[in-house]
Amino acid sequence: MSNLAVPANRRKVYLEMALRRCRPGRGSSLAFLQSRTWNHPVTDLRTIIQTPFVIVGGIATRLYMPERMTDDLDILIWAENSDRIYGELEQAGSQRVGALNIGGSTWQLSDGTILDVLEFEQAWIADAIAYPNFSPDGLPVIALPYLVLMKLQASRSQDLADISRMLGGADEEMLNSVRSVIGIYLSDALEDLESLIALGQLEMGN
Template sequence: MSDLRSIIQTPFVIVGGIATRLYMPERMTDDLDILILADNSGRLYGELEQAGREWVGELMIGGSSWRLSDGTILNVREFEQAWVAEAIANPNFSPDGLPVIGLPYLVLMKLQASRVQDLADVSRMLGGADEEMLNSVRSLVGVYLSDASEDLESLITLGRLEMGDES
């Protein structure tokens, strides 16, 4: 995977399938997704262009795709929601030191997307989470997506069942 730190100075966090690797067994993914504040898109795109990265196209969900020097597709997701700045400022870190979105924010993002793969990821990630982390997730979802609280509890239960935890 390309070393993003050498080409990107704009604050970002890794999201998507790569981010889930910190919170559940790895699943296959072909691209790399990052999240930035929408206001920083011009700055980031300038950095990518200056580094010679190739613009591939717009994303239907907002943002754009770029081809990195190693052929990896980088999907830049641009959000304006209030929680994004907090998520970027408080990352976890991958083994290679890259900033990865914290689990509560990743769950929030995936619940908002509501795709089947996203909901499966949420269930698997939360099935292995401890009670302290689950409470952090519940709190954040309660603030930003309160109408999903019941669905969240169902996904936690399904995840625990998948992990073999009957509690």
């Protein structure tokens, strides 16, 4: 298995290169980097799902950084609620497409939307689902500390870039909330987290 198959190793390689090459300044305007929009509506899952969930992934980042176009609609649920939510999806006319290798499955909703349902069992899931933020149209979106946690656990290049940009515009109170969650659930990533914060703040000109 390649060393880069391990998330912590991917972070190290990404951060070493980024910190070596990064310079203060922005490739986009400060107004753009500070913008928070929800211009591309997504399916209102509340009309077909009663099981508690939160939106995660690229769409969730809209609350914490400039919106980028993505067709991926991802939600997070307690693994023990999978049978319940899948029953609701089937009742709404959704079709199961296949399994996710990280746990969960992909579905096609009746309106054609592709939905990834992530099933996790970690201890933090309860708080992540119980205390969401909300989109302008009222959908539950995972809070920033837990979104950062998920992206650190995955540590793909896009995940790390998202973390840097989201945290570059966060205030100190929010940064401390993120540090607290990572310290509890992924403490070996704290040093990498600080590097990602520094990269994000460099982009913002801080």
